[in-house]
Amino acid sequence: MMRVGCLASSSKFNQQRDIKNRIWKYLPTKRNRRIKAIDREVNRSVRSIIDNRLKAMKAGEGNYHDLLVIILESNIKEVEQRQNKTYGMTINEVIEEHQEWQSCVREEVLNIFRDKDINVDGLNHLKVVTMIFYEVLRLYPPVAGVPRRVEKDMTLGGFSLPSRIQIGLPIMLIHYDEQLWGNDAKKFNPGRFSEGISKATKNQVIYFPFGWGPRICIGQNFALLEAKTVLAKILQRFSFEFSPSYVHV
Numbered sequence: 001m002m003r004v005g006c007l008a009s010s011s012k013f014n015q016q017r018d019i020k021n022r023i024w025k026y027l028p029t030k031r032n033r034r035i036k037a038i039d040r041e042v043n044r045s046v047r048s049i050i051d052n053r054l055k056a057m058k059a060g061e062g063n064y065h066d067l068l069v070i071i072l073e074s075n076i077k078e079v080e081q082r083q084n085k086t087y088g089m090t091i092n093e094v095i096e097e098h099q100e101w102q103s104c105v106r107e108e109v110l111n112i113f114r115d116k117d118i119n120v121d122g123l124n125h126l127k128v129v130t131m132i133f134y135e136v137l138r139l140y141p142p143v144a145g146v147p148r149r150v151e152k153d154m155t156l157g158g159f160s161l162p163s164r165i166q167i168g169l170p171i172m173l174i175h176y177d178e179q180l181w182g183n184d185a186k187k188f189n190p191g192r193f194s195e196g197i198s199k200a201t202k203n204q205v206i207y208f209p210f211g212w213g214p215r216i217c218i219g220q221n222f223a224l225l226e227a228k229t230v231l232a233k234i235l236q237r238f239s240f241e242f243s244p245s246y247v248h249v
């Protein structure tokens with residue numbers, strides 16, 4: 001199961017700010033005590049939902065088909081198969097699995113902007129947000145493929161392509177290819193972009209949500225800047241959680 005690690009920020013400025021924030025977190029200020037109390041309350045409430053669901057599942061009651069049941073069932077199976085309770089996720093991990101990237105990314109946004117207005121300089125320092133958008137564009141590319149027309153007879157990668165035919169470059173299929181991306185190709189793992197696109201792709205053209213070459217999207221920087229602005233604004237004020245009826249497909 002994927003474990004998420006918040007990234008250490010690279011610049012000296014970020015490192016100093018990180019150290020300050022880490023120390024600040026442990027001081028018994030009014031705000032920190034409130035954060036801890038809310039955390040305990042949320043955990044208690046999520047744990048009671050999970051406990052009730054486990055009881056219902058054991059009693060063969062209810063007919064739930066949501067993400068929580070899928071995770072719990074897979075966890076129970078794993079523990080049974082290995083005959084060992086240390087395998088599989090603990091209840092805490094089930095809770096955290098949903099929230100870790102979100103907390104990571106919120107922490108980054110609040111570190112940089114606090115409750116102030118979003119500015120371009122700050123947006124350029126958002127590393128985890130950028131990784132998350134890269135991973136979202138890998139798994140859910142808005143443009144799933146691009147067509148190209150062959151202008152003259154040619155051989156490409158061992159294929160003979162006659163002139164005037166049209167070929168498709170399947171962006172989405174290439175983004176999901178396990179031979180290119182590894183066993184976790186279908187998993188949401190922004191961590192793969194922690195050292196940028198060229199490291200994640202080992203300098204191969206296997207990631208092109210904005211196309212490639214002379215016709216590459218001219219709006220890509222604008223689109224990413226706009227998306228980062230909106231996400232940062234949302235994370236400053238709101239949090240996301242799964243709807244109880246959500247099923248991942």
Ligand code: HEM
Binds near residue numbers: 142146208210211218
């Ligand atoms: C997440 C958002 C976006 C995605 C995924 C995206 C994706 C793409 C892709 C894949 C292409 C290449 C098409 C090809 O090679 O045939 C393209 C081209 C293009 N995009 Fe985007 N785009 C996005 C946002 C934008 C925005 C916001 C603008 C304008 C403000 C824009 C303007 C263009 C233009 C003008 C081209 C054609 C470039 C050319 O043919 O020389 N795109 N885009």
